[in-house]
Amino acid sequence: MKKKILGIFAILILAGTAGVFAGYKWLQKYAETPLNIEQETYFTLPVGTGRVGLSQLLVDKKMIDEVRPFPWLLRVQPELGGFKAGTYQITPGMTLKQLLLLLRSGREAQFSIRFIEGTRMKDWIPLLANANFLQHTLNGLSDREIAEKLGIQDPEHPEGWLYPDTYNYTAETSDLAVLKRAYSRMKTSLDEAWAGKEENLPYKTPYEMLIMASIIEKETALDSERDKVASVFINRMRIGMKLQTDPTVIYGMGDQYNGNITRKDLTTPTEYNTYVIDRLPPTPIAMPGLASLKAAAHPAKTPYLYFVADGKGGHTFTTNLVSHNQAVQVYLKTLRAGQ
Numbered sequence: 001m002k003k004k005i006l007g008i009f010a011i012l013i014l015a016g017t018a019g020v021f022a023g024y025k026w027l028q029k030y031a032e033t034p035l036n037i038e039q040e041t042y043f044t045l046p047v048g049t050g051r052v053g054l055s056q057l058l059v060d061k062k063m064i065d066e067v068r069p070f071p072w073l074l075r076v077q078p079e080l081g082g083f084k085a086g087t088y089q090i091t092p093g094m095t096l097k098q099l100l101l102l103l104r105s106g107r108e109a110q111f112s113i114r115f116i117e118g119t120r121m122k123d124w125i126p127l128l129a130n131a132n133f134l135q136h137t138l139n140g141l142s143d144r145e146i147a148e149k150l151g152i153q154d155p156e157h158p159e160g161w162l163y164p165d166t167y168n169y170t171a172e173t174s175d176l177a178v179l180k181r182a183y184s185r186m187k188t189s190l191d192e193a194w195a196g197k198e199e200n201l202p203y204k205t206p207y208e209m210l211i212m213a214s215i216i217e218k219e220t221a222l223d224s225e226r227d228k229v230a231s232v233f234i235n236r237m238r239i240g241m242k243l244q245t246d247p248t249v250i251y252g253m254g255d256q257y258n259g260n261i262t263r264k265d266l267t268t269p270t271e272y273n274t275y276v277i278d279r280l281p282p283t284p285i286a287m288p289g290l291a292s293l294k295a296a297a298h299p300a301k302t303p304y305l306y307f308v309a310d311g312k313g314g315h316t317f318t319t320n321l322v323s324h325n326q327a328v329q330v331y332l333k334t335l336r337a338g339q
Contacts, residue, residue, distance in 0.1 A: 027076050030069045031097035036062055040091050042109055042133075043099075044171065047085040054083065054103075064096060080104065087133060087171035108170040109133075113178065115164040117289035118217045124162065124287075128178065133171040138179075149176055150183045160214050160284025161186050189293055197297035202237040213296040214284035218247035219307075220315060223291045228317055230299035232307055241305065243274035251285040311335055 043061070045054065055070040064070075073096075074081045083103030090099065113131050115124055121143050129139060138146055147155035163185035167178050193213075194206040203209045212233060219229050233243055249265055250257050252272030266273070272281040288296075304317040306324035311334030316327040 024076065027069055027073050030066070031073055031077070031080070031100075032095050033064070034092075035064065035090065035094050035096060035099060037090055037092055037094070040089065042087050042171075043090050044087045045083060045085050045103060049083075049085065051081065058096075063090075063099075074100075110168045110170065112166050112168045114166045115162070115182065115287065117164045117292070118221075118286045119164065120286050121159050121162070124179075128175040131175070134169065134178070135172050135174040138175050146176075146179070150179055152183065157283040160210050160287060162287050163189060164287045164289050186287075189290055193293045193297040198299070201297075201299070202234065208280055209296050210288065210293075211280050211284050213288035213292040214286045215243070215245055215247060215281075216295050217288040217292040218286050219245060222314055225315060226291055226295035227298060227300040228302060228304065229307065229315070230295040231302040232304045232317065234299045235303070235305055237280075240278065242276075242278050243280070245274050248272045248274045248281045248285055251281070 043063070045057070049057065051071060051074055055064075055067045058064045058070075059067050077097075080097065080100040081104070083100065084106040086106065086108040088099075088102055088107070089109040094102075111131070111133050113127060113134070115127065125138065125143075125146075128134065129136060138149075141149075143158055144155045147158035147161075150158070150161075152158050152161050162179060162182040165182070165185070167181060169178060190206050190210055194209060197203075197209065201209075203212070212230065215233065216226050216229050220226060233245070235241075236243055246261055249261060249270075249272065252270035253265060266275045269276045271277065272285065274281060302317070303319045305319055306321065306327075307315040307317045308324065308327045308331055310316045310327075311331050316330070318324045318327055
């Protein structure tokens with residue numbers, strides 16, 4: 001009788017062990033079930049969301065079908081808990097376990113916004129306003145108000161003070177935070193360029209060099225030409241010659257510019273019309289990139305006083321007006337041939 005009782009007890013223990021093992025395997029299978037998504041998406045876990053809230057979110061978004069095993073899974077595998085709030089990138093084929101590990105890691109999705117060299121403040125604001133997952137705090141503010149929030153010393157003229165580049169951010173980063181990074185990078189880049197510049201350049205302040213860099217940026221897209229373009233303007237400044245650069249005229253025209261510059265435009269006085277004024281314009285005319293800053297700080301040593309487009313993406317540089325006029329005729333002939 002005693003042996004029979006012991007046998008029954010042993011059978012019950014084995015049955016219980018088998019049941020626990022089966023339950024564990026069932027939970028493992030549940031954890032390895034792929035989420036119900038067919039394309040890359042983003043999942044946002046709000047601050048303060050607990051286990052129950054997370055499971056309900058997953059059900060509401062139809063990412064999982066069965067919620068009852070969820071609390072048991074986290075009990076059996078506590079390393080899957082401790083998830084962090086944020087917005088995460090979810091890809092097809094990702095399992096529930098992989099999602100939980102991602103939420104625990106805190107590796108939020110990265111978004112990016114690209115500001116191109118030579119663009120202006122008026123181009124940056126719409127990009128920020130249309131950026132996904134960015135917290136928009138600047139909508140409706142004027143350039144001056146934005147500049148004041150950034151701490152720009154002369155808030156009336158924020159042009160040129162933002163460093164063009166690609167900026168990565170996580171969801172709910174503010175648009176102001178992105179611009180603060182761009183402003184900080186430009187200040188640092190300008191300070192470094194000024195500290196390492198060539199001696200005896202005709203700039204009185206780092207700001208004047210920033211103005212020059214913005215003009216160089218608008219005059220050529222070729223890195224190989226930037227120092228030569230810089231040399232032309234430096235040579236002109238040294239002999240008291242007007243800069244006579246079209247991009248400054250365009251900037252001074254503001255909304256009146258329709259894509260063409262007329263002879264009247266070149267002779268109409270504005271504080272930016274370098275065909276009229278005999279100095280640098282009062283502010284930068286665009287956001288210069290690092291290559292243009294370096295060119296302004298290290299212009300090539302050349303005798304050039306003129307340059308004109310060659311119709312092939314570059315420019316022809318000359319030392320005198322006669323040669324320049326000949327280069328202009330060659331350019332016009334190239335344009336007509338291409339029509």
